[in-house]
Amino acid sequence: MTTDYQTADGPIRIMLVDDHSIVRKGLGLILDAEPDMTVIGQADNGADAVDRIRSLRPDVTLMDLKMNGMSGVEAVSAVRADFPSARMIMLSTYDRDDDIYRSIRAGAMGYLVKDTPSDEILDAIRNVHAGRKYFPPLVSEKLAERLTMPELSERESEVLRLMTAGQSNKEIANSLTLAIGTVKCHVNSILAKLGADDRTQAVVTALKKGLTDLDVVPAFRD
Amino acid sequence: MVSASKSFSPRAARSTRDGATSVGFRLWPYVFAILGVAIATGLFYLTRPWLQWGEIALLYLPVVIVLSIRFGFGPAVLGALLSFSCCDYFFLQPYYTLFLDNTPRNWLSLSVFLFAAIATARLASRIRDEARAAEERERETTMLYEASQAISTEVDAERLLPTLAAEVVRISGASECAVLMYVPEEHSLFVNGYASDSGAAWTGSRPVEGIARAVLEYNRSLGFGIGPAGWCDEVRSLGLSLPADPEPSAGIYVPLHVQSSPMGVLFVHYAPDGLPFTEQGERLILTLANHAAVVIARQRLREESEGQARQNAIVEERNRLTRDVHDTLSHTFTGIKFLLEAADKVGPTPEAIECIAEARKLAVEGAQEARRSVLALRPAQLEEAGDLAAAIGNLARRQSAAGSVEIEVEISGEPFPLSDDVEENLLRTFQEALANVLKHADATQVTIGLAFGVGEVTLSIRDDGVGFDPEAVPPGTGFGLTSMRQRSARLGGDFTLSTRIGEGTEIQLRTPVGARL
Numbered sequence: 001m002t003t004d005y006q007t008a009d010g011p012i013r014i015m016l017v018d019d020h021s022i023v024r025k026g027l028g029l030i031l032d033a034e035p036d037m038t039v040i041g042q043a044d045n046g047a048d049a050v051d052r053i054r055s056l057r058p059d060v061t062l063m064d065l066k067m068n069g070m071s072g073v074e075a076v077s078a079v080r081a082d083f084p085s086a087r088m089i090m091l092s093t094y095d096r097d098d099d100i101y102r103s104i105r106a107g108a109m110g111y112l113v114k115d116t117p118s119d120e121i122l123d124a125i126r127n128v129h130a131g132r133k134y135f136p137p138l139v140s141e142k143l144a145e146r147l148t149m150p151e152l153s154e155r156e157s158e159v160l161r162l163m164t165a166g167q168s169n170k171e172i173a174n175s176l177t178l179a180i181g182t183v184k185c186h187v188n189s190i191l192a193k194l195g196a197d198d199r200t201q202a203v204v205t206a207l208k209k210g211l212t213d214l215d216v217v218p219a220f221r222d
Numbered sequence: 223m224v225s226a227s228k229s230f231s232p233r234a235a236r237s238t239r240d241g242a243t244s245v246g247f248r249l250w251p252y253v254f255a256i257l258g259v260a261i262a263t264g265l266f267y268l269t270r271p272w273l274q275w276g277e278i279a280l281l282y283l284p285v286v287i288v289l290s291i292r293f294g295f296g297p298a299v300l301g302a303l304l305s306f307s308c309c310d311y312f313f314l315q316p317y318y319t320l321f322l323d324n325t326p327r328n329w330l331s332l333s334v335f336l337f338a339a340i341a342t343a344r345l346a347s348r349i350r351d352e353a354r355a356a357e358e359r360e361r362e363t364t365m366l367y368e369a370s371q372a373i374s375t376e377v378d379a380e381r382l383l384p385t386l387a388a389e390v391v392r393i394s395g396a397s398e399c400a401v402l403m404y405v406p407e408e409h410s411l412f413v414n415g416y417a418s419d420s421g422a423a424w425t426g427s428r429p430v431e432g433i434a435r436a437v438l439e440y441n442r443s444l445g446f447g448i449g450p451a452g453w454c455d456e457v458r459s460l461g462l463s464l465p466a467d468p469e470p471s472a473g474i475y476v477p478l479h480v481q482s483s484p485m486g487v488l489f490v491h492y493a494p495d496g497l498p499f500t501e502q503g504e505r506l507i508l509t510l511a512n513h514a515a516v517v518i519a520r521q522r523l524r525e526e527s528e529g530q531a532r533q534n535a536i537v538e539e540r541n542r543l544t545r546d547v548h549d550t551l552s553h554t555f556t557g558i559k560f561l562l563e564a565a566d567k568v569g570p571t572p573e574a575i576e577c578i579a580e581a582r583k584l585a586v587e588g589a590q591e592a593r594r595s596v597l598a599l600r601p602a603q604l605e606e607a608g609d610l611a612a613a614i615g616n617l618a619r620r621q622s623a624a625g626s627v628e629i630e631v632e633i634s635g636e637p638f639p640l641s642d643d644v645e646e647n648l649l650r651t652f653q654e655a656l657a658n659v660l661k662h663a664d665a666t667q668v669t670i671g672l673a674f675g676v677g678e679v680t681l682s683i684r685d686d687g688v689g690f691d692p693e694a695v696p697p698g699t700g701f702g703l704t705s706m707r708q709r710s711a712r713l714g715g716d717f718t719l720s721t722r723i724g725e726g727t728e729i730q731l732r733t734p735v736g737a738r739l
Contacts, residue, residue: 022560025561025577166534166538200536
């Protein structure tokens with residue numbers, strides 16, 4: 001792709017990406033009710049979203065963070081690889097600092113939680129359309145917090161993931177073919193980095209911060 | 223008695239008990255030695271017309287050997303000296319003279335006789351001591367074997383330490399023995415296995431705990447009352463007070479360690495009028511203390527792994543709840559919020575009405591989801607107890623303690639883990655059935671059975687109450703019978719009810735099970 005992303009005059013052309021049809025429907029009605037906005041397309045997964053953004057070139061995209069298949073973060077990265085100036089706002093159920101961090105790294109210009117009042121969502125769209133970044137104060141705060149937290153190593157992240165699955169040190173050692181002593185060492189390091197006193201607290205903190213996800217643990221899906 | 227038993231020799235200790243007045247020296251073997259030699263001399267005197275003195279001297283040797291074997295070296299030496307004298311007096315010419323007119327030849331013969339007699343006595347008494355020691359050792363081994371047999375055949379883990387303590391009491395002749403378990407997290411000690419010769423229960427004692435703490439701190443045994451010199455009054459010299467009420471005559475406290483981590487302290491007390499411990503007893507106590515350390519270490523390991531399993535179950539449950547809340551509830555609320563905001567924005571239009579209707583539908587679904595999610599929580603009783611058998615046991619104990627009925631729980635078969643679903647339904651059935659018994663049956667005895675069979679588990683609740691006529695119970699008021707039947711059907715099990723007026727009631731729920739993965 002050699003052509004860069006360009007915006008046209010007239011109402012702000014918006015693309016909605018969310019796997020929840022009710023959210024798309026509600027948001028669509030809200031945005032269309034604004035005289036300076038128009039919804040030009042919708043998608044319910046990341047891959048479709050990337051294709052539609054390529055062909056429709058919306059001014060602003062509201063992108064759901066968590067979707068089956070390609071996630072919002074991946075979709076944002078994919079679009080930004082082709083169109084570095086594409087303007088996208090991440091829309092998420094949670095404001096976990098890791099999600100915020102990853103979204104911004106991927107190139108999102110805004111981050112909103114879904115329970116934000118619609119007027120603020122409209123505000124964010126106008127700001128981002130004007131080329132400004134938009135992060136509510138709470139999101140900025142979490143981002144700052146995330147930047148000051150020590151980074152987990154790749155191995156530690158893996159161990160943390162299995163801790164979330166409720167595995168014991170022994171089981172983790174088996175899963176990762178590590179010595180149990182090594183696992184204990186990683187666990188201690190994780191506890192220290194997360195400032196947790198025990199495993200459960202560490203897992204809860206990690207879930208809150210978005211360092212680990214329940215999705216990676218198919219065993220616990222009902 | 224206490225002061226007399228300061229010396230630490232098994233024989234001395236035993237003689238004190240036999241009521242002899244002196245310690246370490248017993249008179250009667252010597253009396254027997256004198257008597258023996260006198261009788262022999264009398265007999266030999268009769269043979270004087272036929273036998274030479276040399277032959278008679280030879281006859282004295284067996285007497286000395288017998289004395290040596292029977293009474294030990296000291297009496298045998300006395301016997302030898304007496305024999306020597308009697309030989310000279312009665313059988314060596316001139317008769318009835320002692321050490322007079324003996325020719326050098328006679329002196330030589332007499333000396334040889336004395337030497338032979340003492341040497342024989344020495345040998346015989348040594349053999350005797352060795353035989354005694356071997357006997358003691360065998361007795362000790364047998365006792366240890368019996369103790370370890372009793373401990374290793376104890377299937378109930380919680381009874382292990384009490385069994386061990388009871389064995390220590392039995393073997394060592396102590397009045398009481400117990401294991402104080404050490405809880406590192408709280409730096410506290412609590413009595414676990416307690417046994418006493420009177421069968422009394424432990425009532426707690428501050429001095430005992432004080433000594434036990436010192437033992438743990440210094441990591442070595444302490445004793446008071448009797449013992450090797452080093453132990454005597456060691457407890458007092460450390461400024462610790464002795465146990466009282468009743469004050470034991472002696473005591474020994476042994477630290478229990480496994481791989482240098484403290485597990486607890488084993489203590490043994492001897493009653494004021496009891497048999498004080500011997501070296502052998504002490505060795506047995508130390509050996510059994512090692513046993514106790516291993517038992518505690520094993521218990522601790524098991525508790526740790528159980529704690530870990532419970533922790534994992536909690537994390538699992540938490541994950542499920544989080545997922546439920548995320549997947550359904552937060553989605554539902556977000557949807558409702560967007561729909562209502564949209565309705566607000568678009569004004570009074572058909573679209574707005576549609577949005578509101580949809581939001582209402584979502585709200586109803588969300589409420590149902592929330593209820594389902596909460597219902598899926600494991601019952602608190604199961605969560606607390608760990609498994610069904612323990613939960614039933616806890617509830618039964620609580621109910622028994624509360625009064626009117628005696629509830630007995632019988633677990634049979636080899637228990638295996640059950641799925642959450644089976645555990646929960648069986649627990650609820652048990653609770654409903656027990657509630658029925660308490661409300662209607664007027665029973666005094668309830669027997670709960672939980673039988674683990676191959677691929678199935680059977681819960682039964684039997685009471686000796688008034689019973690009832692199942693035909694006469696109108697449907698719908700059925701004492702929760704309908705709900706029990708439903709639970710059984712849900713599990714794919716069989717529900718049976720047998721009762722007749724005046725003959726008690728038995729409820730049985732048999733359900734097929736697969737092992738929990």
